[in-house]
Amino acid sequence: MAFAAAAGPIISGVASLAGAAMSASAMNSQASAEQQMSAWNAQRMREEAAWAQSKGALDAAEREKQGRQQASKARAALAQSGVAIDTGTPLLLEQNFASETAFRSDVEMANATKTQRDYLNKASSIEYEGAIKAQSSRTQAKAALLGGIAGAVKGVGGAFSSGGFG
Numbered sequence: 001m002a003f004a005a006a007a008g009p010i011i012s013g014v015a016s017l018a019g020a021a022m023s024a025s026a027m028n029s030q031a032s033a034e035q036q037m038s039a040w041n042a043q044r045m046r047e048e049a050a051w052a053q054s055k056g057a058l059d060a061a062e063r064e065k066q067g068r069q070q071a072s073k074a075r076a077a078l079a080q081s082g083v084a085i086d087t088g089t090p091l092l093l094e095q096n097f098a099s100e101t102a103f104r105s106d107v108e109m110a111n112a113t114k115t116q117r118d119y120l121n122k123a124s125s126i127e128y129e130g131a132i133k134a135q136s137s138r139t140q141a142k143a144a145l146l147g148g149i150a151g152a153v154k155g156v157g158g159a160f161s162s163g164g165f166g
Contacts, residue, residue, distance in 0.1 A: 013155020020148020027141035031134035038130020042123040049119035056112015060105040067101025 071094060078085045085091065 009155040009158040011155075013152035013158075016151030016155060017148045020144050020146075020151070023148075024141035024145040027137045027144065031137035031141070034137065035130050035134040038126050038133070042127045042130075045119045045123035045126060049116040049123070052115040052119060053112050056109050056115070059112070060108040063105045063108055064101060067097065067104070071097050071101070 074097070075085050075090075075094065078090050083090055085094070
């Protein structure tokens with residue numbers, strides 16, 4: 001009879017420990033999943049950053065190409081009209097046009113670089129957030145396990161202190 005009275009608290013303690021172990025395992029799995037998801041999302045942001053930089057380079061090159069084509073058309077029109085294009089006002093106009101084209105190309109690249117940095121910053125933020133969430137889940141897992149151990153000790157200790165085996 002005494003053993004039967006002690007069995008309840010012992011079973012309760014073991015169940016408490018088993019439940020805590022299962023909970024801790026689930027929390028650790030959640031932590032790993034959170035880190036994997038944040039790493040995946042961060043990689044997508046890095047891909048967007050690379051794409052933004054490549055697109056910026058292409059846009060800048062296209063802007064320069066268009067500028068060269070327009071300058072060539074203007075030179076041809078001036079030459080056809082008999083104006084000397086290598087001196088005076090026509091030369092200044094061509095230099096100004098080239099300068100404006102270079103400026104626009106630089107703006108395209110600056111915008112692309114800013115977009116790239118924004119994506120890279122977001123990627124770092126996503127990874128950091130994932131690491132924090134994972135650490136939180138792992139800490140909760142340890143707390144759950146400690147709670148289960150305490151419950152097990154209390155249950156087994158209660159069995160022995162109540163005189164269940166006496």
